[in-house]
Amino acid sequence: MGYNKKMFGLGSRRSIIREIFEYSKKRAAEIGADNVYDFSLGNPSVPAPDEVNDAIASLIASESSVLLHGYTSAQGDANVRKIISDKISESFGVNISPNLIYMTCGAAASLSICLKALIEEDSDECIVFAPFFTEYRVFIENAGGRIVISNPEPDTFQIDIADFESRLTRNTKAVIVNSPNNPSGVVYSEKTVRALCEVLKRKSQEFSHPIYLIADEPYRELVYSGVKVPYLMNYYDNTLVCYSYSKSLSLPGERIGYIAVSPTMEEGENVYLAVCGAGRSLGYVCAPSLFQQVIARCIDAKVNVEAYKENRDILYDNLTAYGYKCVKPDGAFYLFVKAPEDDAYKFYERAKKHELLVVPCDDFGVFGYVRIAYCTDKQKVIGSLPAFHALAEEYGL
Ligand code: PLP
Secondary structure, X not given: OOOOHHHHHHHHOOOHHHHHHHHHHHHHHHHOHHHOEEOOOOOOOOOOOHHHHHHHHXXXXXXOHHHXXXXXXXXXXXXXXXXXXXXXXXXXXXXXXXXXEEEEOHHHHHHHHHHHHHOOOOOOEEEEEOOOOOHHHHHXXXXXXXXXXXXXXXXXXXXXXXXXXXXXXXXXXXXXXXOOOOOOOOOOOHHHHHHHHHHHHHHHHXXXXXXXXXXXXXXXXXXXXXXXXXXXXXXXXXXXXXXXXXXXXXXXXHOXXXXXXXXXXXXXXXXXXXXXXXXXXXXXXXXXXXXXXXXXHOOOOOOOHHHXXXXXXXXXXXXXXXXXXXXXXXXXXXXXXXXXXXXXXXXXXXXXXXXXXOEEOHHHOOXXXXXXXXXXXXXXXXHHHHHHHHXXXXXXX
């Protein structure tokens, strides 16, 4: 009786990232923000492109505010969906109709809606690839499913195809792929994607039901040096793409993104209707109207990815020179660093003594690593180097 204890658990146990973020604010008040090197939160540091602010100003000046701030259709404004489907067709060669686009409040909502749309039975399983975004567990379990974790190839953090295959069962309903990856920054290669999709096709046939591939893509645009992120619809028919403008346009607080259902999906129109039903049952009503219109006007806008690349290069080059071990990230804004001792929490505590705030990654499904979110000011990154150096010396690296 009483309130829901599972929800109480979620609400009362703050994620480690939030915990560190709160500590950072407290510490900044004590010793000054300039002296705290907070690499905890994936909050974009690069401003939204000028086009976004111009679009907001011009929409407010020119559109009827009743329409601008009103409800849209549940699946999103038809013209906005048309602009997005045209962009997908142009960018990836997938001929997708606006009727397969569903506007959402960002990737978190997209994922929750997709999982709710697909998961039916308590026994339904959803495979995630470690290291994985910790909220997947919350979204999968909230949709009534079970999370199954596949371990990565140890040195590259690419998907270990043999491990993946061993995790698939008749209960596998969906698989979530996140590339560029949070927290590793790794982009899954085309070879990995092909191998993954080959297994999915074979197993779907063997089990006589579709296994859905959910592509979680908030970092698609944040890639360095021309690295290509394969578009999963081009490799596997039963794909749903969960896209978000949180990182690609630096708009995380505005909550805007979409779900795209592959035009070649089995019973795709019905799956789309299940997506609409899931959005309805979760009470989303519609994605923010103003920001749907902003997206329509800024469909080609880009943030300054070069700023993230500079931070990546400074950190990767210096930390590896000090003796730390990490995979060179091709995208997102995270560096995944092997803790110089087995226990990532102990390393985190020792880093804290140098005012370095990094995130121990046990909850991401890989032990003994920390995440450095380098979506921060370049001067801060440079300023943190002596502390990383001193810490490396302490460990005798
Ligand atoms: N998926 C991954 C891998 C993320 O890192 C995040 C946010 O950091 C999300 C989803 C949620 O993003 P959004 O702000 O679009 O809901």
